[in-house]
Amino acid sequence: MKSEKLKILEEEVKNCKRCNLWKERKNPVFGGGNPDANILFIGEAPGYYEDLKGIPFCGKAGKILDILFDSVGIKRSDVYITNIIKCRPPGNRDPKIEEIEACRYFIEKQIEIIKPDVICCLGRHSLKFIFNKFSIKEEANMRKVHGKVFEKNTLFSPVKIVALYHPAFATYNPKALEILKKDFEILKKI
Ligand code: URA
Numbered sequence: 400m401k402s403e404k405l406k407i408l409e410e411e412v413k414n415c416k417r418c419n420l421w422k423e424r425k426n427p428v429f430g431g432g433n434p435d436a437n438i439l440f441i442g443e444a445p446g447y448y449e450d451l452k453g454i455p456f457c458g459k460a461g462k463i464l465d466i467l468f469d470s471v472g473i474k475r476s477d478v479y480i481t482n483i484i485k486c487r488p489p490g491n492r493d494p495k496i497e498e499i500e501a502c503r504y505f506i507e508k509q510i511e512i513i514k515p516d517v518i519c520c521l522g523r524h525s526l527k528f529i530f531n532k533f534s535i536k537e538e539a540n541m542r543k544v545h546g547k548v549f550e551k552n553t554l555f556s557p558v559k560i561v562a563l564y565h566p567a568f569a570t571y572n573p574k575a576l577e578i579l580k581k582d583f584e585i586l587k588k589i
């Protein structure tokens with residue numbers, strides 16, 4: 400069962416000290432939603448509120464994400480949401496390469512267990528990681544690729560990768576929300 404496999408993995412995350420981020424975390428944020436989801440959303444790393452509550456996208460960026468879900472008729476309970484990094488980088492700084500490498504075991508396992516048909520990358524860190532993982536030879540330049548879908552065959556099934564701006568982008572840029580809404584429309588088609 401996917402949910403049982405994910406629970407076991409979540410226990411591993413709770414005890415994880417693979418990188419130094421465990422030292423300052425209040426809670427690791429494993430991810431959540433529907434283990435049988437067809438769509439997996441991957442953000443960057445927990446922020447202040449996520450660290451406090453242990454829930455992905457429960458702060459300001461999460462509110463934007465909810466607006467975007469609403470705009471295309473997606474419910475949180477239909478999808479699975481997680482991040483590349485499971486513990487909050489102090490002061491919300493960018494994750495370091497060595498932290499992404501240390502944590503990749505968990506996101507790789509989550510993808511392997513959930514086997515999503517569609518992976519939505521929220522932001523360039525997530526997109527860069529997924530392009531790399533699926534050997535997609537595109538530059539992870541959001542300005543060029545946002546709203547685009549990349550198809551890749553894996554051992555078990557084809558996967559569609561969708562490039563989306565990080566919702567936090569829209570917390571300080573009102574035009575960005577319109578761009579994000581437009582890009583989210585693609586999810587209705589696929
Ligand atoms: N930003 C992210 O990338 N992920 C979260 O969970 C919250 C904010």
Ligand code: SF4
Nearest residue numbers: 415417418486501502
């Ligand atoms: Fe472990 Fe990832 Fe947290 Fe680092 S960020 S301690 S690798 S769970």
